Amino acid sequence: MVQLANHYRAARTRFPEEKLLVSFDIDGTIIDLRHMVVYVLQAYDRHYQTNWFHALQPEDIDFHENQVSLLLKTLDVPLDERSRILTWYFDTRWSKEAIIESHRPFRGVLELIRWLQLQPNTFVGLNTGRPESLRFDTLQSLNQLGQEYRVQFTTSLLKMNPYGWEYVPRSKAVATKAFRDEGYRIVAAIDNEPQSLQAIASADVDSEILLLHADTLFETHRSALPARTVVGRSYDVSAFVQKRSLPQHVQFVWQRVDSRAKLERFMQADIHWAEVPIYRDPYTQQLAVNVGESDLTLDAVLAAFNSAERGINLKLHDTGLYIDQILELCDKHAIADNNLWFSGDIGMLKERDFRVLATRRLGAIVQVNIDPLASLIWSAPQHAKLLLEAFVSWGVTRFSLGWHVEHRKNVLKQFEHWDFDINIHDVDTMEAFLRAALLLPTSITSDFSVNGISAENEHDAASIIPLTFA
Numbered sequence: 001m002v003q004l005a006n007h008y009r010a011a012r013t014r015f016p017e018e019k020l021l022v023s024f025d026i027d028g029t030i031i032d033l034r035h036m037v038v039y040v041l042q043a044y045d046r047h048y049q050t051n052w053f054h055a056l057q058p059e060d061i062d063f064h065e066n067q068v069s070l071l072l073k074t075l076d077v078p079l080d081e082r083s084r085i086l087t088w089y090f091d092t093r094w095s096k097e098a099i100i101e102s103h104r105p106f107r108g109v110l111e112l113i114r115w116l117q118l119q120p121n122t123f124v125g126l127n128t129g130r131p132e133s134l135r136f137d138t139l140q141s142l143n144q145l146g147q148e149y150r151v152q153f154t155t156s157l158l159k160m161n162p163y164g165w166e167y168v169p170r171s172k173a174v175a176t177k178a179f180r181d182e183g184y185r186i187v188a189a190i191d192n193e194p195q196s197l198q199a200i201a202s203a204d205v206d207s208e209i210l211l212l213h214a215d216t217l218f219e220t221h222r223s224a225l226p227a228r229t230v231v232g233r234s235y236d237v238s239a240f241v242q243k244r245s246l247p248q249h250v251q252f253v254w255q256r257v258d259s260r261a262k263l264e265r266f267m268q269a270d271i272h273w274a275e276v277p278i279y280r281d282p283y284t285q286q287l288a289v290n291v292g293e294s295d296l297t298l299d300a301v302l303a304a305f306n307s308a309e310r311g312i313n314l315k316l317h318d319t320g321l322y323i324d325q326i327l328e329l330c331d332k333h334a335i336a337d338n339n340l341w342f343s344g345d346i347g348m349l350k351e352r353d354f355r356v357l358a359t360r361r362l363g364a365i366v367q368v369n370i371d372p373l374a375s376l377i378w379s380a381p382q383h384a385k386l387l388l389e390a391f392v393s394w395g396v397t398r399f400s401l402g403w404h405v406e407h408r409k410n411v412l413k414q415f416e417h418w419d420f421d422i423n424i425h426d427v428d429t430m431e432a433f434l435r436a437a438l439l440l441p442t443s444i445t446s447d448f449s450v451n452g453i454s455a456e457n458e459h460d461a462a463s464i465i466p467l468t469f470a
C-alpha cells in the first residue's frame with residue numbers, strides 16, 4: 001500500500017490534468033470468496049438435510065474456490081455424494097442469491113476504493129474475469145457492499161470477460177487496453193491471479209502500471225508474476241492517510257480533554273478543537289473541567305485556549321442553572337464565536353438553554369447528542385426529522401452521533417438526504433477514524449491520544465500515521 005500511495009502521488013504530480021485510474025480485479029481481490037464457499041456448502045446441507053458443513057468457517061478455507069473437491073476429500077465425504085455436492089456447488093455459486101447474500105469484501109479494501117474515488121480526477125476501474133451475463137448482479141452486490149462506505153461502482157468502469165469464463169488473462173489484457181483507449185491513465189492494477197497480472201503487464205507497453213499482487217488464494221502459478229510485481233497481503237489505507245490527504249473540510253475534535261496531561265498533549269498537536277467536559281466542582285463550587293482536578297478551572301482553561309487561539313467545545317453537564325456563568329467566562333476571555341462550540345445531551349439541556357446559547361453566541365456551534373434518537377431516526381425518520389427541526393429552531397446547528405450506536409449506518413444514510421450538519425463522536429480506533437473521515441461528516445470527535453493517530457506537526461508529511469491499532 002505504501003508503494004501504491006507513492007506511485008499514485010508521483011503519477012498525480014507528473015500528469016496533473018489526466019484521468020488517473022486504479023484497476024481492481026473483483027474475486028479474491030475485493031471479494032473474499034471464502035464466505036461464498038461456506039454459504040453455498042451450508043445451503044447444500046440445508047437443501048439435502050445433511051450435516052457435512054455445519055462447523056465450516058471461512059477461516060477453514062485455504063484453497064481456491066474452484067478446488068472444493070479438496071475439502072470433500074479431507075472431510076471423508078463418500079465418493080457418490082462428493083459428485084452431488086460438486087454439482088450443487090458449481091450450479092449455485094454464481095446464482096443471484098449467492099452473490100447478494102454471501103459476497104464479503106476484504107477488510108480495508110472499500111476504504112481504499114473510497115479514498116481513491118474522493119481524489120480529484122481519479123477513478124476506480126473493475127477488471128474481472130466474470131462473464132458479461134453477471135454484469136447486473138455484480139454491480140448490484142458491489143454497490144450494496146459499498147453503500148456504507150459511500151463507494152459507488154458504475155457500469156462504464158466495469159470491464160467483464162467477453163469470452164465467458166474462459167481466457168481470463170486475455171480478457172484482462174483487452175480490458176486494460178480499453179481503459180487506456182477511453183482516456184484513462186492506469187496507475188496501478190490489483191489482482192490475485194499471477195497470470196492475470198502477467199497479461200496486464202503485456203498490455204502495459206510503457207511499463208507504467210504498478211502491478212500489485214493480492215496474495216490471497218489464487219489458482220495460477222506464482223511464477224507467472226512479472227518480476228516488477230509488488231506483493232501485498234492486506235489493505236492498509238493508513239499508508240494513504242496523511243493529514244494532508246484526509247478530507248480537508250472535516251473538522252477534527254480531540255475528545256474529552258479533561259486533565260492537565262491531555263490539555264498539554266492537545267496544545268502540542270495540530271488538531272484545532274478540543275472537547276472539554278464542564279462540571280461544577282462540588283467542593284469549590286467553581287466550574288471545572290474535571291471534578292477530581294479542581295485546580296483545572298474553566299477560567300484557567302479558557303485563558304489557555306484564548307492565548308493559543310484554539311477552538312473549545314464545551315461539553316455541558318447539568319448546566320441549566322449556570323449557563324449564564326459559562327457565557328460570562330467566555331466573554332471575559334474574549335473567546336471568538338468561531339472558536340466556540342457548545343454541546344449537550346438531550347435531558348441535560350432544555351429548550352431555553354439552547355436558545356440562550358444560540359442567541360448570546362450567534363456564530364458558535366451549538367450541538368446536541370442524538371444517540372437517544374438513533375432508533376427513532378431508523379424506524380420513523382419523518383417523525384424524527386420534525387424533532388430535529390425543532391432543535392434547529394431553538395438554535396442547534398449540529399447533531400452528534402456515536403460511532404458505536406445501534407443503527408449508526410442507517411442514521412448516517414438518512415442524514416445523507418437531510419440538510420443537517422453531523423458530528424460523529426466516540427471514534428475510538430484508527431480503523432474507525434479512517435472510515436468515519438471518508439464518510440465526510442462535518443466533524444469527527446475522537447480521542448487522538450489513544451486511537452493511534454499522531455498529529456504532532458502539521459508540516460510534516462507523515463503527521464498523521466498509525467502508531468498502534470487499538
Ligand SMILES: [Mg+2]
Nearest residue numbers: 025027028192
Ligand atoms: Mg481474482
